[in-house]
Amino acid sequence: MLDPLLVAAGALLQPQNIFLIGLGSLMGLLFGLLPGITVLAAMSILLPFTIGLPPISAMYLFIGIMGSGPFGGAVTSILFNIPGEPTSAAACFDGYPMTRRGEAAKALGLAAASALFGALFGLVVLIGLIPMVRAIVYAFGPPEFFMLVMFGLATVAVAAPGNTLKGLVTAALGVLLSVIGYDPITGVLRFGLGSTNYLWDGINLPAFFVGVFAVGEVIGYYVAGGTIAHAGVKMQGMWKGTLEGFRELLRHPRVVLQGSVVGSIIGILPGVGGTVANFLSYTLAMQTSKKPETFGKGNPEGVIAAMTATNEDTGALLPTVAFGIPGSAATALLLGALTLHGFNPGPLFIIEHMELVWALILGLLIANIVAITAGLAGANLLARLTTLDVKYLVPTILAISLLGAYADRENLWDVALAIGAGVFAYGLQRFGFPVVTLVIGFVMGRLAERAFSQSLQMTLDPFIFFKRPVSLTLFALIVIVFAVPAIRKVMSKRRA
Amino acid sequence: MSGRLAFNLMLLAVAAYFVWVALGYEPAARRIPMLIGVLMLVLQAWVTVKEFLKPEAFPPLEGGGEPPADEGRRVAAMFAWMAGFFALFTLLGTLVATLAFIFLFLAAGKKLPWWGALGIAGGLSATIWILFVRLMRFELYPGLFFGGTLPPL
Numbered sequence A: 001m002l003d004p005l006l007v008a009a010g011a012l013l014q015p016q017n018i019f020l021i022g023l024g025s026l027m028g029l030l031f032g033l034l035p036g037i038t039v040l041a042a043m044s045i046l047l048p049f050t051i052g053l054p055p056i057s058a059m060y061l062f063i064g065i066m067g068s069g070p071f072g073g074a075v076t077s078i079l080f081n082i083p084g085e086p087t088s089a090a091a092c093f094d095g096y097p098m099t100r101r102g103e104a105a106k107a108l109g110l111a112a113a114s115a116l117f118g119a120l121f122g123l124v125v126l127i128g129l130i131p132m133v134r135a136i137v138y139a140f141g142p143p144e145f146f147m148l149v150m151f152g153l154a155t156v157a158v159a160a161p162g163n164t165l166k167g168l169v170t171a172a173l174g175v176l177l178s179v180i181g182y183d184p185i186t187g188v189l190r191f192g193l194g195s196t197n198y199l200w201d202g203i204n205l206p207a208f209f210v211g212v213f214a215v216g217e218v219i220g221y222y223v224a225g226g227t228i229a230h231a232g233v234k235m236q237g238m239w240k241g242t243l244e245g246f247r248e249l250l251r252h253p254r255v256v257l258q259g260s261v262v263g264s265i266i267g268i269l270p271g272v273g274g275t276v277a278n279f280l281s282y283t284l285a286m287q288t289s290k291k292p293e294t295f296g297k298g299n300p301e302g303v304i305a306a307m308t309a310t311n312e313d314t315g316a317l318l319p320t321v322a323f324g325i326p327g328s329a330a331t332a333l334l335l336g337a338l339t340l341h342g343f344n345p346g347p348l349f350i351i352e353h354m355e356l357v358w359a360l361i362l363g364l365l366i367a368n369i370v371a372i373t374a375g376l377a378g379a380n381l382l383a384r385l386t387t388l389d390v391k392y393l394v395p396t397i398l399a400i401s402l403l404g405a406y407a408d409r410e411n412l413w414d415v416a417l418a419i420g421a422g423v424f425a426y427g428l429q430r431f432g433f434p435v436v437t438l439v440i441g442f443v444m445g446r447l448a449e450r451a452f453s454q455s456l457q458m459t460l461d462p463f464i465f466f467k468r469p470v471s472l473t474l475f476a477l478i479v480i481v482f483a484v485p486a487i488r489k490v491m492s493k494r495r496a
Numbered sequence B: 001m002s003g004r005l006a007f008n009l010m011l012l013a014v015a016a017y018f019v020w021v022a023l024g025y026e027p028a029a030r031r032i033p034m035l036i037g038v039l040m041l042v043l044q045a046w047v048t049v050k051e052f053l054k055p056e057a058f059p060p061l062e063g064g065g066e067p068p069a070d071e072g073r074r075v076a077a078m079f080a081w082m083a084g085f086f087a088l089f090t091l092l093g094t095l096v097a098t099l100a101f102i103f104l105f106l107a108a109g110k111k112l113p114w115w116g117a118l119g120i121a122g123g124l125s126a127t128i129w130i131l132f133v134r135l136m137r138f139e140l141y142p143g144l145f146f147g148g149t150l151p152p153l
Helices: A002-012 A015-033 A039-050 A055-080 A091-100 A104-139 A142-159 A164-178 A205-224 A238-250 A253-268 A274-288 A300-323 A329-340 A347-352 A354-385 A390-409 A412-430 A435-459 A469-495 B003-022 B027-053 B071-092 B094-109 B114-135
Strands: none
Touching: A002 A015, A002 A055, A002 A354, A015 A039, A015 A055, A015 A354, A039 A055, A039 A329, A055 A091, A055 A104, A055 A300, A055 A329, A055 A354, A091 A104, A091 A300, A104 A238, A104 A253, A104 A300, A104 A354, A142 A274, A142 A435, A142 A469, A164 A435, A164 B003, A164 B027, A205 A390, A205 A412, A205 A435, A205 B071, A253 A274, A253 A300, A274 A300, A274 A435, A300 A329, A300 A347, A300 A354, A347 A354, A390 A412, A390 B071, A390 B094, A390 B114, A412 A435, A412 B071, A435 B027, B003 B027, B071 B094, B094 B114
């Protein structure tokens, strides 16, 4: 156990590897900052260049990108309500209201501390669970996953800021939008609107996110005018605020632990991804909070929940190295890099190349530290932009965001999609429909449908969801989620 | 017809569209869209009737401010700017569109001195070129006038 760790640590001290991990972390941070352009693009660009590198150096480069992307995404989420990465989109909901109150530094510090804690927790889980990963993966089959997604949707609809009824409408709409395109089970093209190509793969997620968050927000800036941080609100000092953010983390140990666990577990489940982990953690925090109505209004717990769950990439390393099954798109690229270097990840890989596993673990830790240090230093500059007149920000953010929507697939129609989604999201928000449930429904809808169909294919028994202990427990939790607010309401009426 | 009613009816129509079209698919493909579509239809009908009988006050703008009296006109103006940007993007390509859009927005829309607007627009376009083209090796859209083609819809 110790020898491979020493090999990995020794390699980490070599100047070439220090440079590579630094380069990877800065690239991850930069790609994370740009809306619509994900760290996957950075990894894809660098993949061919790693062939000449020693495998351990290539791993340090890749893991640097992977580890730093989520914090980069959180910076723009918190400062401008525009997620740089889909995996940190939920940080918008409470991080941005904190910025508007003049607490940008605190929100960024909180996000940094949460991401760091989540990563550390994920690494401990990774090290501890390597021998048990098989049992965890098997415990979560399609029925359990379907119930898990339903649980997430139920919690967010009930606790959505504003109106539960409208929250359910937009959650349903999100699910409906997510099923557009080819059905992966039956192969039927659904709701194609006459498209002969563009909608075959469904609505493009990065372009949709750019529209809902960035374009919708820019319309809001244009209409309201002024500055992002409220006029008259004094901006916190960056370092003082950051320290306050770090301290705030210690006041919410339950949310910290909860988010870290959610991120780690979702990461282990193949094919689910960080975006789901991010939103699921947020919804769970909202549901278990004593003050769910303060979510979406700058509750620090919302930022903690969103950011601790960004450790899903750490969890996703588990099935990648243990079975050769990537837990996320980023780990799929990592798997590609390992294969390019002649390795076959699987049970034997852990035994024979443990030094590479340790390199990934150490690399993730260092990448998080580099990203947070560089990110916080750079965010100081970015935070000042929130005091600028929005007339300068509107065209700039719009141009960069729409370019991001285009760059993901280099498809012109994604720009039009982002504009349409932005106008629609602005309308939803102005007429009191929560956008958060639309986004969560959209992210989880297709996964839920796939899990539902796979469950029925397993046994043809529609009651399969109630016959397996984990899915039955999740169903019971859904019932509780709907019952508790109703009971609370009845009780308060009786008291009155 | 008020904007709120129109928006509610549009959501109702969207739900009805999904249910109606789903009816034409084979059972396995329509199960979830039908179920969720009917659910949305019922809930949105409830919202529409409720708000028609007892309209709620408009929520404040994000961040707490009151919406300006000419909100509709401002939204329409912003939409026109975005449509213009998309048209420039399609015809002249990413870089020229970015330069022209930011310059026009600041100089004509926000009355910034032309040299200031040109400086901001030029600076951002140059940054995009360095970042996307030189460093990240993205292929920016060249525009229909410069050899670009429309991707299939």
